[in-house]
Amino acid sequence: MGKRTSPELESGRNDNGLGGNGRDETIYRNLFTAIVENHLAPGTKLPEDTLAETYGVSRTSIRKVLQRLTHERLVDVRLNRGASVAQPSVGEARDIFSARRVIECGAIPLVVSKATPAALDGLRDLVRRETAAQERGDWRESIYLSGAFHVALIGIAGNETLTDFLTQLVSRSSLAIATYGSPQTASCRHSEHDDVITIIAGGDVEGAMQWMDRHLRDVERTVVFAEEEPAAADLKKILEEVAQRRTKLR
Amino acid sequence: MGKRTSPELESGRNDNGLGGNGRDETIYRNLFTAIVENHLAPGTKLPEDTLAETYGVSRTSIRKVLQRLTHERLVDVRLNRGASVAQPSVGEARDIFSARRVIECGAIPLVVSKATPAALDGLRDLVRRETAAQERGDWRESIYLSGAFHVALIGIAGNETLTDFLTQLVSRSSLAIATYGSPQTASCRHSEHDDVITIIAGGDVEGAMQWMDRHLRDVERTVVFAEEEPAAADLKKILEEVAQRRTKLR
DNA sequence: ATAAGTTTAATTGTATCCAAAACACCTCTA
DNA sequence: TAGAGGTGTTTTGGATACAATTAAACTTAT
Structure with missing residues (x-):
């Protein structure tokens, strides 16, 4: 398994709240x-x-x-x-991305107001590693770092609750991508992520929100156009399709 | 215990996701x-x-x-x-309300676009029951219905994920209120809730968002002005206070 | 040969049991 | 008398054992 040195993602707090003894x-x-x-x-x-x-x-x-x-x-x-x-339904997948738009766009004002040079450098580092992974074709690491970027970005707002929510949404996005999307289209393309750092550094709240909304819609679009049930509702539908084929053939 | 006929609140889905067998x-x-x-x-x-x-x-x-x-x-x-x-810290309490502002304001556009007359009637009914409880001095029911209103409002957006998040936030708000606030100030005063229904019915997205932001800031303000630790950091601080008293007395 | 019914195996749900840690009380000492 | 140390009790963490339910295999009859 990939030895991961820096767990940017993974369930909010590592000092987990329940009796997890390591x-x-x-x-x-x-x-x-x-x-x-x-x-x-x-x-x-x-x-x-x-x-x-x-x-x-x-x-x-x-x-x-x-x-x-x-x-x-x-x-x-x-x-x-x-x-x-879990196998997110199409509806759930939509809900997940919709919720991400609400949270990630809504948190932008907080992020911009609290963005320090150090925090932005942390973001830049993530993007650097993401593009590196992308160039060497390591799509798994690439997807991981893409998600980590989104979480780290919202993390700048300093709201642990929001960060936990987004962490969960990003994980579920991965599931939705695994269920419906094609792997290579999944990771946010051409490291667009660099752009939003610039926008945030410039203090442009409105611009950052628009960027984020568009970005998330782009990601969603590459994923959920499958439109209908993944493997469910099988038997009846399949049998009907087979029946139609046979009537055509004869 | 209060026989509750309509569980508007309570953990997202009642057909709970884990093995809950009733x-x-x-x-x-x-x-x-x-x-x-x-x-x-x-x-x-x-x-x-x-x-x-x-x-x-x-x-x-x-x-x-x-x-x-x-x-x-x-x-x-x-x-x-x-x-x-749980005893939410002051920081957590702030995070909870901050997260609520992000989610409840951010979901307003969805709510307005999907608001049907029937849905708004459901909201009005909740407000009616809330004011009734308030007038008869049943502050517990009043707080409950106040939370249920917020959840039902976001529920109109039809995004189960967002609704679950908000349900959790509303529950935790109750805990924060119990920890820091005075009971009577806690419930949203004078049934302000009626106002936002009118605004939403009029299709005024911007107005509804502003209303919600102000409303949540009002609620937060009546609650978290305690500013410092509730009962924690006890021993040392208490002993120091006692020490100061004794030096004053002699 | 297929379909229904019955028996068998596998898997989950719940209760109980045992070990380890925390807590309270009590004693002993300075 | 205050504090340190030790013993016993309570409570939690985790594994095991048993009951209940479901899925699978097999039989049997049409």
């Missing part, structure tokens, strides 16, 4: 990364026994981690049927 | 209500045994509920020290 924190991060970086495809079942063996702990700990991921909407749990990697 | 869902709601309506003061310890006996289940189920409430930031859990009702 071990299940590790398990959580492993699963989180596996899901968000699309090592586990949406819909993949996550049996408690398997995970328990994998990490050498009892199901108890696994269930705790699974519950956390469920709360973050990265896994779905149905009664007596266990957990699986 | 029984622990009930436990969750009871605890949720007890915390949000301030039957349990912030800081109150929540021992697992006690809760288990109270609800006639094993600690296992209690821990699940407690974890959920922890994720929603309504309880704090410290390693090996158990759970207690």
Whole structure:
């Protein structure tokens, strides 16, 4: 697995609020990364026994981690049927990007007012690493850093609650991308990200908000044009399609 | 406990995403209500045994509920020290209201564009019940309905994700109010809520956003002027104060 | 051979059990 | 008398055991 030296993303606070004593924190991060970086495809079942063996702990700990991921909407749990990697519906995917527009645009005034040179340098560094990853074709790292950039940008506002919300939205965006988008189109193209740093550095609130709105709409557009159910509503529809084919053939 | 016929508030989806099989869902709601309506003061310890006996289940189920409430930031859990009702710091309280301004103002355009007469009638009904509760001095119901109004308003946007976020923020606002505010000032005064319905019905996006921003700043102002730590940082400070008193006295 | 019904296996939900940590009380000492 | 140290109790963290539910395999009858 990619050894990640700087966890810019990953669930808000690492001193996690529940009784995570380090071990299940590790398990959580492993699963989180596996899901968000699309090592586990949406819909993949996550049996408690398997995970328990994998990490050498009892199901108890696994269930705790699974519950956390469920709360973050990265896994779905149905009664007596266990957990699986979440498959955002088209509607959910839209909601996620809509919510991102609300939060990321709405936080821009705070960000601009609190943007220090040091903070902007941190952003620039992320962009540098993002373009580097992009040039060497490491799309996984590229997507990761793209998300990390958005989180870090809002992080400048200094509002932990908002940052947590956005972190969750960015993770879920990755899931939506994995479910509907083509991998290469997914990461924000040509490091547009540099542009917004300039705009923010110039103190142009209105411009930054417009940039962000357009940027997020661009990303969404490359992703959700699949329009209809991913693999669900299968049987009936498939059978009907088959029926039509056969009538055509004869 | 108040028999509540219409659960407008309460954690996003009632068909909860985790394995809640009805029984622990009930436990969750009871605890949720007890915390949000301030039957349990912030800081109150929540021992697992006690809760288990109270609800006639094993600690296992209690821990699940407690974890959920922890994720929603309504309880704090410290390693090996158990759970207690969360005490938002002043900084957190500010962040909560700041986040509410971002989300509730940012969602206004969506709300206005999707506002149907039926939806507005639903809002009016909530206001009616809120003023009724206020007039009969039922401040608990009044606060509840005030929060429910804000959630229902954003709910018109039809974005479940945003609604979930706001639901959490409103619950945490109640905790902040319980921690810092005086009860009667807490509920939004004189049913201002009616005003925004009119503005929205008129299609005035800009006006509605300004109203919401001012409204939330008003609510925040009546609450967080305590400025400094609630009861924390006790020992040292208290001892120092006592020391000063004694030097004055002699 | 297919479809329904029944039995078997696998997986989750819940309770109980044990170990470790925190807390309270009590004693002993300076 | 105040403080340090130690013992016992309470409470939490985690694993295991058992019950309940679902999914799968197999049988049987049409």
